[in-house]
Amino acid sequence: MRDIARRAGVSESAVSFALNNRPGVSEDTRQRILGVAKELSWHPNSAARALSAARAGTVGLVFARPAKTLGIEPFFLQLVSGMQAVLSVRASALLFQVVENMAAEMALYRQWWSEHRVDGVLVVDPRVDDPRPALLVELGLPALLIGGPTSTGTVPSIWADDTGAMASIVDYLVGLGHRRIAHIAGLPELIHTKRRIDSFRAATRKYGLSTHDSVATDYSDEAGARETRQLLAEPGPPTAIIYDNDVMAVAGVGVAGELGLSVPSDLSVVAWDDSVLCRLTHPQLTALVRDTHAFGSHAAQQLLALIEGEAPHDVEDDVPRLEPRGSTAPPPLP
Incomplete structure (x- = not known):
């Protein structure tokens, strides 16, 4: 100077x-x-600025999930990419770590707070009974839940309307004539999974469908294939299956082919998250489309605003829209 x-x-x-x-x-x-x-x-000297402003210039992100599910789900790569796009412009770093379970995640928050490693954290996969918000409030660590809000409402969140999105899928399939619809869901303890399951049940009751209940999985292709095989082996199998991610939907198409079923003539398939996988599969998969990169950017912007002192509040992001493609059609004739 x-x-x-x-x-x-x-x-x-x-x-x-x-x-x-x-x-x-x-x-x-x-x-x-x-x-x-x-x-x-x-x-600018980031270290000197951190000392003078009592800030680390870093935002934390922890995934407490099986590592294999992160490596195969494009959703997370797009989400992190959107976060990084905002943080890099604001000269903030992203400290990212994968841990085995929630206990390890909470221990990491305590460590980061005590060492002044991060200015705030982006918290993914809010749970139904989630102990993390109370801990973050206790520590005084700015945080934003991605996929909330939780029942306590103590930590602000950014989320999309999973309830409305699921209802739109069932409406679409019923409009095609389907009466036997199944839902292969993700981890049952996650808030967004619960919202989808509740919405699926409400929609099928609304139409009086002869339907299967939601089946919980770990989001992996193995689980998607296993549950698809089991559903299709039952008497009166579903004519349409909704999958909670793209990876499981692609696996489901593969299982249908192994069993001699044609998609969509014998089985309609819908993926929750659109991705390149959905568009490369033959036929291309009907999917819920949203800008995940933008969703990650909005999350990073919201957290940075909290760190700067903005009053906390929940943000509802854009509702995903259903894009029909070649994997859905009217059900086969009886």
Whole structure:
């Protein structure tokens, strides 16, 4: 700052105002200072800024899930990509870690807080009975739940309307003429899974369908294939199956082919999350479409606002829209 002040012919305080985009200098002076800073190849020292602002310049993200499910689900890659797009512009780092269970995740929050490693955390997979919000409030660590809100409402959240999205899928399948519909769900303890299961049950009751109950899985292709095989082996098998992610839906199409069934002539398939997988499969999969990258960006923006002192509040993101493709059709004739 002393070098820039000397070269620009201004005080060091004027340099500070200009470089931190604060009032106190004229626009002409600000531009002259920024020009000198550029000539001198000046960049902010993140460590020094963290010390002066009592901030780490880092946001934390922990996944307490089986590692294999993270490696095969495009959703998480798009979500993290959206977060990083915002954080990188704001010169914030993303500290990412995968742990075995929620106890390990909570221990990590305590460690990060005690070491001042992060300014806030993005919390994924809110649970029905989730102990994490109470801990984060106790620590005073800014946090945003992705997929909430929880029943306690103590930590703000960003979420999409899973209830309405599931209802739209059932409405669509019933409109095609399906009366036997199954739902292969994800982890049952997750709030968004519960919302989908509850909505599926409500929609099938509304239409008086002869339907199967939701089946919980770990989101893996193995589980999707196993449950599909079991459903199709039952008397009066479903003519349509809704899968809670793209990976399980693709596995389900494969199982149908093994059993000599044609998609969509014999079985209609719907994937919850759209991805490249859905568009590369033959036939292309009917899927719920949303901008997951943008969802991740919105989450990062919301957390940064909380860190800056904005009042916490819940944010409902865009509802995913159903895009019919080649994997759905009217059911086979009796």
